[in-house]
Amino acid sequence: MKAAILKTLGMPLEIEHMPAPLIGTGEVIVDVAAAPVLPYANEVFSGERRYPIDLPMVPGCGAIGRVRAIGPDATHLKPGDWVFCDPTVRSRDDALIPDIALQGWSARGDGGKRLQRHFHDGPFAEQVRVPTENAVRIGEIDPADVARWCALNVMLVPYGGLLAAGLQAGETLLVSGATGNFGSACVAVALAMGARCVVAPGRNEQALADLERRFGERIRTVKLSGREEEDRERMRLAAPCPIDCVIDLMPPSVSTTTVRAAVTTVRAYGRVVLMGGVGMLGGEGLDLPYAWIMRNDITIRGKWMYPPAAVTRMTGLIRAGLLDLGHFDVTTFSLDDANDAVAHAAAHGGPYRMTVIRP
Numbered sequence: 001m002k003a004a005i006l007k008t009l010g011m012p013l014e015i016e017h018m019p020a021p022l023i024g025t026g027e028v029i030v031d032v033a034a035a036p037v038l039p040y041a042n043e044v045f046s047g048e049r050r051y052p053i054d055l056p057m058v059p060g061c062g063a064i065g066r067v068r069a070i071g072p073d074a075t076h077l078k079p080g081d082w083v084f085c086d087p088t089v090r091s092r093d094d095a096l097i098p099d100i101a102l103q104g105w106s107a108r109g110d111g112g113k114r115l116q117r118h119f120h121d122g123p124f125a126e127q128v129r130v131p132t133e134n135a136v137r138i139g140e141i142d143p144a145d146v147a148r149w150c151a152l153n154v155m156l157v158p159y160g161g162l163l164a165a166g167l168q169a170g171e172t173l174l175v176s177g178a179t180g181n182f183g184s185a186c187v188a189v190a191l192a193m194g195a196r197c198v199v200a201p202g203r204n205e206q207a208l209a210d211l212e213r214r215f216g217e218r219i220r221t222v223k224l225s226g227r228e229e230e231d232r233e234r235m236r237l238a239a240p241c242p243i244d245c246v247i248d249l250m251p252p253s254v255s256t257t258t259v260r261a262a263v264t265t266v267r268a269y270g271r272v273v274l275m276g277g278v279g280m281l282g283g284e285g286l287d288l289p290y291a292w293i294m295r296n297d298i299t300i301r302g303k304w305m306y307p308p309a310a311v312t313r314m315t316g317l318i319r320a321g322l323l324d325l326g327h328f329d330v331t332t333f334s335l336d337d338a339n340d341a342v343a344h345a346a347a348h349g350g351p352y353r354m355t356v357i358r359p
Helices: 041-046 109-118 148-165 181-192 205-218 228-238 256-263 290-295 310-319 335-347
Strands: 002-005 014-017 027-037 063-070 082-085 088-090 100-102 106-108 127-131 135-137 172-176 197-202 219-223 245-248 271-274 299-302 329-334 353-358
Touching: 002 335, 014 335, 027 082, 027 148, 027 335, 041 335, 063 127, 063 148, 082 148, 100 109, 106 109, 135 310, 148 181, 148 245, 148 271, 148 310, 148 353, 172 181, 172 256, 181 197, 181 205, 181 310, 197 205, 197 228, 205 219, 219 228, 228 256, 245 256, 329 335, 335 353
Parallel strands: 172 197, 172 245, 197 219, 245 271, 271 299, 329 353
Antiparallel strands: 002 014, 027 063, 027 127, 027 353, 063 082, 082 135, 088 100, 100 106
């Protein structure tokens, strides 16, 4: 099969033929129809993000495809099924504390690295081998729409945070990082889940205006000044009622003061979910006031990715017409042009923009 292979950090992907993956028990082979290219893929491939990856590797993080072959443990999947290839691979030998690897992308801890060595290659290829539970059926789709279904990959990350926060219909949410790739997707997902209002702070006035155009009165945008106290007050005043929940999806480059200003807008007894990159590239951690957290009974939790059932539930939101894939503007590239796709994704990231490789 043909694949794009990352052999050395800082060097272009090499387009080569390699042996097709062989199926084992508990595994599925999928013909890749479309694989999204994350906007920061160039930072991973250059080594700037210092992700723990084992080279050489076929990269990629998630895909849409059709089942080619199933193992003996599959009881619902069948060849030809359209599936989302969930990159979040969990170890099966500890249900309480599973190790996690993102197939074709990164790993968490020593156990995650061991997991990554087996489920090693990602979907920048004609075929990919995934654990049986990671080939999640999404129902029949028009092949012409397959690239747009890659939006699942972007929306599932904030969806995992919103599920962790227990966001309820009628609540008010603040999305820290609302003008970014994952943050803008979070706005759409939260509204689909029934949020009364989403407060969307940011510095990009064009992106803020676009959010207002898309979602109307259910979104309240706030232009950030960079002054912590002032920004905190402006975000609180923008909300029509106390802010029930805050989710942070800021990238590593953002200062901790910007994140703290957003986090501390939450009401007493409110919830905060941290999913961003503060401190990932070194520098200060997030300094939050102990007394404020304790006296106001604030719940703060971290969340990485999303639970296994999230793919099926999000597919339901799309099928119900609550979540519109039409928000996403998609640019596609062939597998032969994978390096151009990586460069395009870096230059054209942001709200509702996707770059997709079509093997």
